[in-house]
Amino acid sequence: KLADIGLIGLAVMGENLVLNMESKGFTVAVYNRTTSKVDKFIEGRGAGKNFIGAHSIKELVDALEKPRKVMMLVKAGDPVDSFIEQIIPHLEEGDIIIDGGNSNFTDTIRRTEYVEGKGFRFIGTGVSGGEIGALRGPSMMPGGSKEAWPHVKEIFQSISAKVDGGVPCCDWVGADGAGHYVKMIHNGIEYGDMQIISEAYQFMKDVLKMNYDEMHETFKKWNTGELDSYLIEITADILAYKDEDGEPMVEKILDTAGQKGTGKWTGIEAMHLGVPLTLIAESVFSRFLSAQLDLRDQASQVFPAPEISFEGDKTEMLENLKMAVYGAKLISYAQGYNLLMEASKANNWDLKYGDIALVWRGGCIIRSAFLSDIKKAFDNNPALSHLLLDDFFKDKVQAAQPGWRKVCATAITNGIPVPTLSAALAYFDGFRTKRLPANLLQAQRDYFGAHTYERVDKPRGEFFHTNWTGEGADTVSTAYNS
Numbered sequence: 001k002l003a004d005i006g007l008i009g010l011a012v013m014g015e016n017l018v019l020n021m022e023s024k025g026f027t028v029a030v031y032n033r034t035t036s037k038v039d040k041f042i043e044g045r046g047a048g049k050n051f052i053g054a055h056s057i058k059e060l061v062d063a064l065e066k067p068r069k070v071m072m073l074v075k076a077g078d079p080v081d082s083f084i085e086q087i088i089p090h091l092e093e094g095d096i097i098i099d100g101g102n103s104n105f106t107d108t109i110r111r112t113e114y115v116e117g118k119g120f121r122f123i124g125t126g127v128s129g130g131e132i133g134a135l136r137g138p139s140m141m142p143g144g145s146k147e148a149w150p151h152v153k154e155i156f157q158s159i160s161a162k163v164d165g166g167v168p169c170c171d172w173v174g175a176d177g178a179g180h181y182v183k184m185i186h187n188g189i190e191y192g193d194m195q196i197i198s199e200a201y202q203f204m205k206d207v208l209k210m211n212y213d214e215m216h217e218t219f220k221k222w223n224t225g226e227l228d229s230y231l232i233e234i235t236a237d238i239l240a241y242k243d244e245d246g247e248p249m250v251e252k253i254l255d256t257a258g259q260k261g262t263g264k265w266t267g268i269e270a271m272h273l274g275v276p277l278t279l280i281a282e283s284v285f286s287r288f289l290s291a292q293l294d295l296r297d298q299a300s301q302v303f304p305a306p307e308i309s310f311e312g313d314k315t316e317m318l319e320n321l322k323m324a325v326y327g328a329k330l331i332s333y334a335q336g337y338n339l340l341m342e343a344s345k346a347n348n349w350d351l352k353y354g355d356i357a358l359v360w361r362g363g364c365i366i367r368s369a370f371l372s373d374i375k376k377a378f379d380n381n382p383a384l385s386h387l388l389l390d391d392f393f394k395d396k397v398q399a400a401q402p403g404w405r406k407v408c409a410t411a412i413t414n415g416i417p418v419p420t421l422s423a424a425l426a427y428f429d430g431f432r433t434k435r436l437p438a439n440l441l442q443a444q445r446d447y448f449g450a451h452t453y454e455r456v457d458k459p460r461g462e463f464f465h466t467n468w469t470g471e472g473a474d475t476v477s478t479a480y481n482s
C-alpha cells in the first residue's frame, strides 16, 4: 500500500505529528537526513504501525499516493530550501510540498512562487502546540497554493485539535505566506501573554508580598473565569512546583529570558506596516532587558530599589490586578489583529479574522476562552475595524480601566516594572484621546525640515508650510509621510 503522506524530519515535532496522523488511520512514509533516526523510529515508537521507512528522498517520494504530499518538519531556514531542491526532481505536476516548520512568511512567499513556477504546489503551515500538541492535536494554520488545500484538508483537520464538540482548529488561512504570518502573530501574542502574566507574578510577589501557595491559588482561580487559558493554567502549576529541597522551583531559575525570534519578527513587521503593536514589542524588549544580566547587576548596586509600601486592601488590589491583566491582554490582541488587518490589505490575503480566532481556540499555546469572544465579535461584524470598538470588548475595557490604572500607579510608585501593563494603558489612552500632541510634533518637523503639515480648518490632503524663523525659503520637503 502506498502512503497517504510523506514526512521529512523525525525530530520532536515530526515524530509526534506522524504518530498523530497514523493514529487517525493514515499511512505515513518517513525520512530524516540522518537516516539512522528512521530505523530507530520504525523499530521504536513506530513499531507495528502503518509507517514506511525511507532512506532517500527518492524512496520517500516513490512510496506516496498521487498527488504526492511531502511535508517537512525540519529546522527553519536553509534546510527547507535545500530539501525543496532535493524533492523537486522526483515530483510530477500537481504534487504538493508542505513546510510545517516555523518559517518566516517572506521565505514562504518566495518558496510558494518558486515551487508553483516549477508546476508543483506549496503549503506553508504554522503548527502550534509543541510536542504534546503535535501528538494529540495541534492548532494548524495552512496557507500557500489554494488548489492544494482539498488534498490535505482531511489529513490536517483530522489531526488538529478540536473545540466545541468537534470543530477543527485548522482552516485554510490564505495565499502564499498567510499561514506562516498568522503563526508569527500567534507567537507574538504568546510573548505578550507570557510577559503580562510575569508582571502580575512580580506584582503579587513584591508589592502584595504573597507567598507561592497564595499565588498558585490566585492563578488557579483566575483560570476559572474570563482569563481561563492554557498559559494561566500552566502558571498556576509552575508556581506550585517545589524543588527537591522544598523551595519553589521558580526561585531557582535564572531571570534571563531566551527567544527564538518569532516575537521579534512580529515587532519588525509592525514597524514595516506602521502598526502600533506596543505590547508585543515591549514583551520582546523585556526579554532583551532580562538578558542584560551583568548590566542589571551593576545598575542594581547603583540604584537601590525604592522601599515598597503597600497598605491598601490586598483582596481589592488582587481584583484590580486581574482587571489590569485582562485589559492588557485585550489591548495585545486588539493590536495583533490590527497588524493582521494591515497585513491582509498589504498582501491581498483576505484573512478571515473570526476563523483565525477559532483556529487558535484549541491546541496552541495561546488557547483560551477569550478567543471565543473574539470569534463572536467578528461573527457579529466581519468588517469590525478594531477589537476595542466591538460592543462586548468596549464594555470590558471600560470595566477594566479603574483597577488597571490603580495597579499601574501602585507599581510605578513602588518602582516595580510593569512594561506591558503600562504600555497597554498608554496605548489605550492614546487610542481614545481625541487630540494627541502630534500637532506640536508636526510643527517641529516643519520647523527643522520643511516637512509641511495639515490644518484642522482645511480639508485633509492639503499641506502647508510656515516659515517659522523668517530665514527659510518657500521650498518644502517632498517626502511627506502621514
Ligand code: NBP
Pocket (backbone or CB within 6 Å): 008, 009, 010, 011, 012, 013, 014, 032, 033, 034, 037, 073, 074, 075, 076, 078, 079, 082, 100, 101, 102, 103, 127, 128, 129, 130, 131
Ligand atoms: P528542529 O528544529 O530541531 O529540527 C530538527 C530536524 O531538522 C531534524 O530532522 C534534522 O535532521 C533537521 N536538520 C537540521 Br537540525 N539541520 C539540517 C540541515 N542543515 N539540513 C537538513 N536537515 C537538517 O526540530 P523540531 O523542534 O521538531 O522543529 C521542527 C520545526 O517545527 C522547526 O521549524 C521548529 O521551529 C518548528 N516548531 C517547533 C516546535 C517545538 O515545540 N519544538 C513548535 C512549533 C514549531 P538531523 O536529524 O539529520 O539532524
